[in-house]
Amino acid sequence: MADFSQREAVFPSDRSEDGRGLLARLLSPRVGVMLWRNTVVSCSVFVIGLGVLYALVQWAGFPEVPAAGIGFLVANSLHYVLGRTWIFRGTDRPAAAGYALFLANAGVGLAVTMAFYAALLEWTQLHYLTARVVVSVFAGLVVFVLNAVFNFRQV
Numbered sequence: 001m002a003d004f005s006q007r008e009a010v011f012p013s014d015r016s017e018d019g020r021g022l023l024a025r026l027l028s029p030r031v032g033v034m035l036w037r038n039t040v041v042s043c044s045v046f047v048i049g050l051g052v053l054y055a056l057v058q059w060a061g062f063p064e065v066p067a068a069g070i071g072f073l074v075a076n077s078l079h080y081v082l083g084r085t086w087i088f089r090g091t092d093r094p095a096a097a098g099y100a101l102f103l104a105n106a107g108v109g110l111a112v113t114m115a116f117y118a119a120l121l122e123w124t125q126l127h128y129l130t131a132r133v134v135v136s137v138f139a140g141l142v143v144f145v146l147n148a149v150f151n152f153r154q155v
Helices: 021-027 028-058 064-087 096-124 128-151
Strands: none
Touching: 021 128, 028 064, 028 128, 064 096, 064 128, 096 128
């Protein structure tokens, strides 16, 4: 028989100790502050990612979609450091395990980003940089929730 006693260490309960569900916890003022911090960090590192994207496309001749993936990964590595020290400070997860989970969550964000980015480039007339900005809002929210709940366990 499987031992599920460690389930909470990986998958947080949908109810907190005070009985509030996940949605109520996500909509709390404390999480709002974390989301604001995350937005500041995300915007800052996103500019770096856009710079990488622009440089790869304009100067190195890379195709737009793979270049966006590379820019995304560069920005997310920096985002982890800032996330651990400012957005989700106080996490008890060890740094190496947290970075591994952060990268896994970034992989989900990368999949969302690449799928929506490719779709926008294929089916709209948006400039590739504008399309990347639009997609970042949706992917960023997905990754924020994954990190807040599963990685840094702050929600």
